[in-house]
Amino acid sequence: MSFxxxxxxxxxxxxxxxxxxxxxxxxxxxxxxxxxxxxCGKSTFLRLLLADERPTRGTIxxxxxxxxxxxxxxxxxxxxxxSVFPHMSVxxxxxxxxxxxxxxxxxxxxxxxxxxxxxxxxxxxIGLAHxxxxxxxxxxxxxxxRLAIGQALTARPRILLLDExxxxxxxGTRIAMHDFLTELRAETAMTVFMVTHDLSEGFKLGDRVxxxxxxxxxxxxxxxxxxxxxxxxxxxxxxxxxxxxxxKAPGLAxxxxxxxxxxxxxxx
Ligand SMILES: Nc1ncnc2c1ncn2[C@@H]1O[C@H](COP(=O)(O)OP(=O)(O)OP(=O)(O)O)[C@@H](O)[C@H]1O
Numbered sequence: 001m002s003f004x005x006x007x008x009x010x011x012x013x014x015x016x017x018x019x020x021x022x023x024x025x026x027x028x029x030x031x032x033x034x035x036x037x038x039x040c041g042k043s044t045f046l047r048l049l050l051a052d053e054r055p056t057r058g059t060i061x062x063x064x065x066x067x068x069x070x071x072x073x074x075x076x077x078x079x080x081x082x083s084v085f086p087h088m089s090v091x092x093x094x095x096x097x098x099x100x101x102x103x104x105x106x107x108x109x110x111x112x113x114x115x116x117x118x119x120x121x122x123x124x125x126i127g128l129a130h131x132x133x134x135x136x137x138x139x140x141x142x143x144x145x146r147l148a149i150g151q152a153l154t155a156r157p158r159i160l161l162l163d164e165x166x167x168x169x170x171x172g173t174r175i176a177m178h179d180f181l182t183e184l185r186a187e188t189a190m191t192v193f194m195v196t197h198d199l200s201e202g203f204k205l206g207d208r209v210x211x212x213x214x215x216x217x218x219x220x221x222x223x224x225x226x227x228x229x230x231x232x233x234x235x236x237x238x239x240x241x242x243x244x245x246x247x248k249a250p251g252l253a254x255x256x257x258x259x260x261x262x263x264x265x266x267x268x
Contacts, residue, residue, distance in 0.1 A: 003028035003191055004159070009058035010226065011044055017226035018044050024229060031185060031192040033206030033235070035199055035260045040212045040227040042195045046161050049193060050077055062159070076152030077161040081168065084136045084147050091132040094119035097151035126150040142173035146180060162194040166201070178205060199261035203242040209233040213253055
């Protein structure tokens, strides 16, 4: 049985169709990468999974039920820009995230001490124990993003939603973060949805790579039709080498290829 089930989902804003006819079944523990041209509705799709918004049409089911409005234990989320609290120490960032995600309110006394001990366990796991007392501003970009992932994991969510989590990092840090995420995934068996602008990253980390694109196009009214999943590639065991994706998907729009994989795009 699928763990996340998306059936005929549409989303429009003020009559502008953003995504349409999206159908998807994801098993628990799968890692799903999402790519597509800028503005095609990838973040919108994540917000629907997060239940930040309700779809204009269609249904989303997580483990057979409607997604809870409060992400809490079910879903954790990480965005491209660091979402850490700058005025709190690294340890207190984890404590605050836990109290927020679990809806338990601020911790005091023995509960605070216990939460700090749990936070230290999380920091150990994400390699930040040595900077537990520091403020986030003293950390590198990669460390801040690890902290953001640590925050998302405090409530032990079953689904992790990542919106271009490594987009702001330099290439070396990015590769270190790939290793970190791969290890974390092996430990937790989480289901992951990751939006990325990098096809090679999508294939490296994902079990599947979904491409969002507009299959219908009205030149007089470009906003008439929304994007949907036009390809669902198997990326398990490395899948097809991403460089050869055009052999498998000759219909992949050139503007998408030049956006997500400029190294294999043909001349403009
Ligand atoms: N709440 C909203 N109200 C109105 N329009 C919105 C809203 N949220 C998103 N949009 C519009 O929907 C479109 C899709 O946005 P979205 O951020 O989902 O695209 P994206 O594929 O994630 O883009 P990018 O790759 O650039 O991050 C954009 O044109 C955006 O302006």
